[in-house]
Amino acid sequence: MEIVEQFVKSNPCYKAKTKIEVKGLMLHSVGCPQSRAEVFVKRFDNSNAKVCVHAFIDADTGIVFQTLPWDYWAWHCGGSGNRTHIGVEMCEPSCIRYTGGSTFQCSDEEKARTMVKRTLDSAAVLFATLCREYQLDPLKDGIIISHKEGHDRGIASGHADPDHLFRQLHMNYTMDHFRAEVASAMTKL
Secondary structure (H helix, E strand, C coil): CCCCEECCEEEEEEEECEECCCEEEEEEEECCCCCCCCHHHHHHCCCCCCCCCCCCECCCCEEEEECCCCCECCCCCCCCCHEEEEEEEECCCCCCCEEECCCCCCCCCCHHHHHHHHHHHHHHHHHHHHHCCCCCCCCCCCCCEEEHHHHHHCCCCCCCHHHHHHHHCCCCCCCCCCCCCCCCHHHHC
16 A cells, blocks of 8 residues: 655645544545546645545555545544544546436446455555554444444434445445454554
């Protein structure tokens, strides 16, 4: 896994420099057909941005673009999870087209699954690294959650990501699988 530090210094989250006590990690997906992380980094690096995350994972390469220091408060989930969880966005395949809410059509499911798997693999190593750094148990309840799970817990706004990708791309994959991959990756660090 490669991390490129590209802080969004014009973003209000970066400028505020408000620290959080990291209690968990939240996995997101961007919710649009854009595979390139640098597109989002440029978009978020402005003083009028209303949201921010700690990192984006490029779907073409698996490279992690870190946009904030890990312990900065980011506005990534629309709830109290902003003050407790590091937020990481997976970029999405360009071959999907959203038709309403979290529902999409996909012109090349094999390509899309490959890209989602690439981002998940990078996310697992990143989350393992962060769990080690912040002494978090990835298998403990509430430590690693998706945006959807954050909503279900009442700490995030009503989103379905990234769980909707797994379901609609017929991946036979869940956040429990992801948490197990993070735990496995921790043993290899």
